[in-house]
Amino acid sequence: MKFLVINGPNLNLLGKREPNVYGKNTLDDLHQRFKQLEQEYKVKVDPFQSNHEGAIIDKLHEAYEENYSGVILNPGAFTHYSYAIRDAIASIDVPVIEVHISNVHTREAFRRESVISPVTIGQIVGFGFYGYELALKAMTEYIVGRV
Numbered sequence: 016m017k018f019l020v021i022n023g024p025n026l027n028l029l030g031k032r033e034p035n036v037y038g039k040n041t042l043d044d045l046h047q048r049f050k051q052l053e054q055e056y057k058v059k060v061d062p063f064q065s066n067h068e069g070a071i072i073d074k075l076h077e078a079y080e081e082n083y084s085g086v087i088l089n090p091g092a093f094t095h096y097s098y099a100i101r102d103a104i105a106s107i108d109v110p111v112i113e114v115h116i117s118n119v120h121t122r123e124a125f126r127r128e129s130v131i132s133p134v135t136i137g138q139i140v141g142f143g144f145y146g147y148e149l150a151l152k153a154m155t156e157y158i159v160g161r162v
């Protein structure tokens with residue numbers, strides 16, 4: 016199994032960006048953690064981050080064209096308004112899990128709506144970086160048909 020982990024805008028600044036909300040760990044720390052998880056789960060994980068909507072859409076198409084088993088996606092603020100990312104997910108036959116580091120439901124009202132969720136197999140919010148790990152576990156279970 017091979018997975019893509021896609022992080023959207025401003026997530027390259029993890030560790031520096033609002034550490035009270037997103038924690039002190041960096042995107043590189045997250046990628047290192049995925050290297051450990053690759054061994055543990057015997058899967059391949061390819062990380063990708065972009066601040067650009069089109070680049071994220073191209074990557075989602077690539078997930079389909081290159082036969083990825085699943086995508087773990089934190090779309091950042093695009094979550095709340097990007098119909099283009101939503102349509103890209105609907106266009107590909109690859110399961111996507113949406114992850115948010117913070118609990119978007121306890122923050123500003125605009126963060127409560129996700130235009131992405133309806134085209135995902137599930138959403139994990141509020142567990143910090145551990146949410147990505149939970150998503151990897153859920154995705155492997157989903158693919159083998161246990162959830």
Ligand code: DQA
Binds near residue numbers: 089090114115
């Ligand atoms: C976020 C939540 C979004 O509302 C915000 O715009 C982000 C990060 C999260 O991981 O908690 O950039 O997706």
